[in-house]
Amino acid sequence: MKTGSRILVIDDDQDFVQALVALLEREGHTVLTAHNGRDGVLSAQRERPDLILLDVMMDERTEGFFVAQELRRIPGLTDVPIFVVSSVYTEQPSLKVEPDRAWLGHDAFYRKPIDPNALLADIRAAIAARPGAAVRGATP
Amino acid sequence: MDEAQRGETIVVIDDDHAMRLACEQALAKVGFTVSTYADGAHGLEAVGAARPGLVVVDLKMPGLSGLDVISRINAIDPTITIVVITGYATIGTAVDAMKAGAYDFLPKPFSPDELRLIVRRGFERRRLQMASQQCEIERELERRRFVTFVSHQLKTPLVAVHQYLDVLRQLGETPEAAAKRQEWLGRCLTRTDELRHLIDDWLTLAQLDGGLLGRQRTRLDLSDTVTSVLQTYEAMAARDGVTLTAELAEPIPVHGDPTCVGVLIDNLVANAIKYNRRGGTVTVRGRRAGGEVVVEVEDTGVGVPPDALPRLFDEFYRVRQPGTPKIEGTGLGLPICRRIAAEMGGVIEVESIEGTGSTFRVRLPDAEAAVPVPATGRSS
Numbered sequence: 001m002k003t004g005s006r007i008l009v010i011d012d013d014q015d016f017v018q019a020l021v022a023l024l025e026r027e028g029h030t031v032l033t034a035h036n037g038r039d040g041v042l043s044a045q046r047e048r049p050d051l052i053l054l055d056v057m058m059d060e061r062t063e064g065f066f067v068a069q070e071l072r073r074i075p076g077l078t079d080v081p082i083f084v085v086s087s088v089y090t091e092q093p094s095l096k097v098e099p100d101r102a103w104l105g106h107d108a109f110y111r112k113p114i115d116p117n118a119l120l121a122d123i124r125a126a127i128a129a130r131p132g133a134a135v136r137g138a139t140p
Numbered sequence: 141m142d143e144a145q146r147g148e149t150i151v152v153i154d155d156d157h158a159m160r161l162a163c164e165q166a167l168a169k170v171g172f173t174v175s176t177y178a179d180g181a182h183g184l185e186a187v188g189a190a191r192p193g194l195v196v197v198d199l200k201m202p203g204l205s206g207l208d209v210i211s212r213i214n215a216i217d218p219t220i221t222i223v224v225i226t227g228y229a230t231i232g233t234a235v236d237a238m239k240a241g242a243y244d245f246l247p248k249p250f251s252p253d254e255l256r257l258i259v260r261r262g263f264e265r266r267r268l269q270m271a272s273q274q275c276e277i278e279r280e281l282e283r284r285r286f287v288t289f290v291s292h293q294l295k296t297p298l299v300a301v302h303q304y305l306d307v308l309r310q311l312g313e314t315p316e317a318a319a320k321r322q323e324w325l326g327r328c329l330t331r332t333d334e335l336r337h338l339i340d341d342w343l344t345l346a347q348l349d350g351g352l353l354g355r356q357r358t359r360l361d362l363s364d365t366v367t368s369v370l371q372t373y374e375a376m377a378a379r380d381g382v383t384l385t386a387e388l389a390e391p392i393p394v395h396g397d398p399t400c401v402g403v404l405i406d407n408l409v410a411n412a413i414k415y416n417r418r419g420g421t422v423t424v425r426g427r428r429a430g431g432e433v434v435v436e437v438e439d440t441g442v443g444v445p446p447d448a449l450p451r452l453f454d455e456f457y458r459v460r461q462p463g464t465p466k467i468e469g470t471g472l473g474l475p476i477c478r479r480i481a482a483e484m485g486g487v488i489e490v491e492s493i494e495g496t497g498s499t500f501r502v503r504l505p506d507a508e509a510a511v512p513v514p515a516t517g518r519s520s
Binding site for chain 1: 288289292295296299300301302303304306307310311316320324327331
């Protein structure tokens with residue numbers, strides 16, 4: 001089933017982005033990319049994607065934290081699913097930090113590298129759960 | 141009064157009613173918030189509830205003694221400053237009070253000015269103590285942030301390689317996958333190289349910091365080092381269309397670890413080529429000057445924006461500007477150079493004009509200097 005959603009990937013690692021683009025495009029999605037937070041916000045404002053994949057540690061070290069907040073303030077994007085994707089968080093007990101959902105305002109969190117099947121399944125679920133999905137003709 | 145101390149809270153504990161009144165008046169008059177208690181038990185209760193900045197306590201009281209009060213205040217909050225009031229007969233006990241953690245003592249009789257002076261000094265010391273505690277906390281936080289950051293830097297290339305491989309497997313044996321495979325495998329090799337360099341550089345830094353590298357002291361001629369480094373970069377320079385030239389006094393005697401000196405010059409020359417432009421030049425100058433030797437590596441490259449200069453020698457710092465091509469590097473080369481120069485008792489400096497070029501200058505002690513130049517590096 002092709003959902004044909006528009007997904008914005010904001011990440012400064014071009015190789016990681018390239019791999020994700022291939023994966024998402026094969027699934028029938030249209031992928032927009034931005035390599036830093038500033039371009040990501042501009043692109044989100046202009047393109048109104050259906051879902052956003054957001055990296056945390058970009059040029060300004062923790063840029064993604066602030067980008068998430070900014071994205072949430074864009075009219076029309078207040079409830080767009082944001083999946084935060086980062087390798088900064090670790091399972092190692094001494095360094096374990098969990099992203100603060102209340103503050104970051106994200107909908108899901110992935111440690112890099114991402115399991116392709118899990119990501120695709122979660123994207124399908126998140127997009128189907130949005131009110132807009134029914135309008136576009138998907139089964140509610 | 142000192143405006144910074146206005147409104148600070150003080151608890152006075154003394155069984156003598158006249159003394160409580162005198163202290164309260166002397167301190168409240170200049171803006172302190174004062175409460176007084178007639179015995180240790182009530183005083184401690186108030187200290188626990190109100191957490192004053194400072195406590196004035198009489199040493200000789202019925203019930204709980206002043207010394208007991210001091211140790212219990214310390215148990216409640218060790219940052220509370222304690223001033224003890226003592227009669228001349230109990231000076232010996234005052235010394236015990238200081239050992240128990242009191243900040244200072246005030247022998248009776250004292251004037252209001254004497255009390256105010258000692259209280260102000262107490263608050264000032266407390267302020268300095270808290271500021272230094274704050275610094276310690278910030279240093280620890282910075283250290284933890286750095287560990288997180290380093291592990292992120294090391295994981296980044298690994299994650300890219302893993303993601304390529306996992307997606308390739310997911311795409312299966314389709315024509316589109318076949319087209320990507322060749323390109324992606326090339327990228328995987330580049331990223332594993334990046335990780336290898338990162339680990340090598342990180343190890344070099346750790347060894348320099350841990351004293352495992354750079355302690356060897358051999359007499360070296362920097363002219364030889366520069367000449368041999370330039371030879372190894374001839375091919376890379378020719379490929380990039382950059383001309384290498386050397387202007388060297390001979391010899392340039394220094395004491396140092398041959399490996400480290402090689403790494404130092406190598407990193408500077410490599411940067412000068414990488415951040416250059418086609419048709420540009422790299423000039424390495426070496427001379428002896430008044431007890432030190434100076435080596436300059438000058439390029440005609442992209443230069444460094446003024447706001448990036450102070451952070452240039454920080455670990456993992458990379459100058460990133462829109463419009464300039466992304467140049468491969470670990471962000472550890474210059475921090476390594478700075479450590480090596482310091483280890484040899486020298487310094488490294490940079491001058492740069494954005495868009496025109498940079499000059500990195502290393503100044504090291506001259507091994508044949510008439511008067512030995514004192515080392516400025518780490519001495520542990």
